[in-house]
């Protein structure tokens with residue numbers, strides 16, 4: 001049966017590996033640079049306005065938020081990266097938490113949110129490599145498509161494919177959290193990993 005992404009509830013925030021959920025339900029891990037629109041994509045996916053907090057302030061960057069989807073799996077909101085103004089200590093906490101989570105074997109499927117307007121950053125490339133190293137499937141979500149001119153769509157998507165070294169079989173989903181473009185495709189793609 002199709003997954004009802006609108007049946008969603010916040011479960012908990014983990015600040016270290018001891019807080020990771022390990023109940024065997026599939027985990028869909030969302031990663032992205034700060035301000036890329038990760039919260040907006042999640043809100044669009046679950047059909048709520050203010051579920052994941054949009055514009056979350058730095059300082060709250062080192063926690064993993066778990067949302068239960070349809071009682072059948074988790075949407076795992078990983079802390080954003082690339083904040084300009086975070087302390088060294090905060091950056092280190094972020095690194096340990098992310099390393100532990102990526103090494104945990106708990107990721108079923110990744111969603112890497114990138115900005116459709118720009119070439120993926122070095123951090124985006126690192127994150128794509130981390131997902132690849134886990135061996136899990138990854139959907140790259142090119143968000144903010146509404147900001148592109150028609151003539152930019154194909155070249156920008158190709159640039160994302162090239163920069164992140166995506167293969168033919170890797171999923172690249174054009175998306176706009178603002179307009180709702182790509183919503184059904186994203187739900188279908190992620191839903192396939194929730195039995």
Ligand code: GDP
Nearest residue numbers: 034035036037038039040054055144176177178
């Ligand atoms: P996060 O830091 O990655 O969680 O990003 P947010 O969800 O807080 O979004 C950052 C900013 O980008 C906000 O001002 C959003 O309104 C805006 N934004 C997010 N998604 C889109 C989109 O698809 N199109 C446009 N035009 N703006 C977006």
